Amino acid sequence: MTASDPVIKPRIIIHGGAGNISRANVPDDSYNNYRSSLQRILRLASASLAKPDATALDVATYAVSLFEDDPLFNAGKGAVFTRAGTNELEASVMVSRGHHKRGTGCILLNHVKNPIKLAREMLLRGDDISGGGAQHHVQLSGPYLESLAKDWGLETVDPSYFFTQRRWDEHAKGLQRGAGATVSEDTEALADDKRPSNPNDPSWDGKEYLPQGTVGAVVLDSAGTICAATSTGGLTNKLPGRIGDTPTLGAGYWAEEWLEELSSASTMPYAPQSPLDKLSRGDIAGVLSDCLPSLSATTPSSSSSSSGEQTPSEKPSPRHRRRAIGLSGTGNGDSFLRVCAARTAVAHSRFSTPNAPLSASLALVAGPGGELQQSAGDRWKVTGEGEGGIIGIELVGSESWVGYDLNCGGMFRAWVDGDGNERIAVFADEDGTEGW
Template identity: 60%
Template sequence: MEKTVMMMTTTTTTKVGSEEKIRPRIIVHGGAGNVTRANLPRASYEAYKRALLSVLAEAQALLGRPEATALEVAVHAVARLEDDALFNCGKGAVFTRAGTNELEASVMVSRGSRRRGVGCTLLKHVKNPVKLAREMLVRGERDDGGGCAHAQLSGRELERLAAEWGLEMVGQDYFFTQRRWDEHVRGLERERGKAEDGRGAVAAETAAAAGPATNGERVRDGDPSWDGHEYLPQGTVGAVVLDRFGTVCAATSTGGLTNKLPGRIGDTPTLGAGFWAEEWMEPSRRADQAAGCRPSSSSSPLDLLSRGDVVGLLGACLPSLSTGPPHVAQKSPRDKDDIRHAVGLSGTGNGDSFLRVNAARTAAAMTRFAPSVSLAQAVDAVAGPGGELEKSAGDRFGKTGEGEGGMIGIELVGSHGRVVQNHNCGGMFRAWVDDDGRHRFMVFKGEEEY
């Protein structure tokens, strides 16, 4: 198995022909949403801080080993969070409307010969879903991968494979925590109360007992279990890691939305929505200019892309049409001036909104196809205040939980890795190692401490 893992993280130089060393980087998150100083007691803040910084320290120590890969470190970090009932994943997963737990997880690496990313969903008995996602990814690289040529699997068959592969299986009672159960009950009671106010006791009983038959009405009215005051976990946990070989890995795990309908599949196991990783070779700046890829003087590629001006974007980034002989600016992918560019992203928040805008891949595509746009700028445009996630909720933003979320990521350009992050909601639990090697933790914006 280790041999297969290393196939996906084979050491290659980031600038072809150079021997520049890459400094490993890591960032982790523990969810995002309508968290405020008013609904996050100091004791809870300190508990999140201790948990995330502990996981960060462990992962950073692993990352310092010469043989450490981004895949192994990211999976280790997320598995540790899955074992902590504080977070909405694994042991601390929220309950569905029916009072059950349905877990999801995913991993993706920026390079791989066959399978770069996989998602697992509708899991009820796998203790650590992220370890199952890793197993799917690694086995998918093999000729005899046991049917793992698929990028996404769910339910009973996947759990059968998990048991066959030796992953730890547990009963549903393992995932029970009183805290999550109380959130589940309060959400249903709040929904029942709103139904009684608007439609009478009979309608209330119907809404509380029914599943899919009332879902359309719930969506139109907003989610009655979301009151904007109590912090209800909407998101995931995740880790993005860059190793010394230049590979970026994003690993993500979640219990989903509080009181989601059974069978609901969110953004966490969906490639491009809640997670993404990729790499590509870029020509040098001189080659870019020779090909005519330069920003418009009036609008940047990011401005054009965010407004949906595809024609303008193509005009800014592609050579202008002419009647003369075409200028061929093709370069060999092994040209010594080519620069390796890699990104990895993990999202957290309202998963249906992430699905609606294909959030993670949208941010990565902004960086890849508009070369003057950094990943930090792209994350701002998607997950920051006023970004695509917020826009997707329209006038429902701030009222229903729609559009809320955040992203963490890492961008590698040449040999330089940069940690990025942003969110559009009350807060996002995150921890990372900064450029000076300090271990940092934040929930809110602008202030590091509570």
């Protein structure tokens, strides 16, 4: 970066899941616990982002690893159970530029303590032409992937590490509601004999929402790189072997960068009007100017040399500007998969004419009445299908925007706004300025 390069302000937004979150099923004590954890993670990650050599990949990974270590959230310690009473973890990272693989997804993990660190390692090692052990694959799963984690020096644990009483109770209640569902003897043994004693394991009072979301972070660093990092235990009582949107490129996460052509269309809220458009609006002068260009006078300030070359005092106008977006989603993963939610939102921003702002694209996919909700059809508000939210960061030139949208009762979220203020919110109608 040279002294003349525009300064890019680092930004961060995080989420801890979304779904049927309401004031009826998140009592005050739980609400305060969630806000406290969100604030702690946001502050620690923001401090890391403030370091001179901070990268979006490292900070996003760090933020999500903090979520994975916090039993309040459905990732790592505190992940939900499958119908068989096991934990099957997933994680992913993706960067807008800078690494060959761009994105990686890790699937069906039950020994790696922090799945997000494995996704990061897989991305970094992909810069080696050999793939660093993972070849050129961007998704891997199961025992072989966990053996790579050990070879790469990542911390592994016994599956009982992921057990929390709260998630076990949610699992058991869910099975009781299912017709003929039973808990296996092996699973009972896990609950009775291998249950770790942890005074920090949050209790559950029977009124909590059943998690179907994830945790995630989107970070923009001073170099202009955006990283999306996401981790989850999946849906409560999912079938063993189920693969969700979190490790699936384009569904639950995405990061992308492109050069946007600068033209009158991209610098105006609407495309230039045709003569017919102008005539319909009564713009007679505009019609005459289009049809008879000789009537359009040039002003002295628009002078140029007779040869068509620029005068020494003029600077060439840029023809392109960089644009980048990173997204992390949370909610009903099967719905995210059906509409390829994250990539659909980014594609709408990139390929609309003129390019649509990210806020509009998020509303199109994750907002009320958007693609996610429509995908549920007549099951909306019945099965949990279609529910969710997406957080994201958009970079246009050197200017950035941080935001989110959701179609459900709430999403645990926190971010630092453009003025440097912390924003923390839980319910859909909160804007992050609520006090304690």
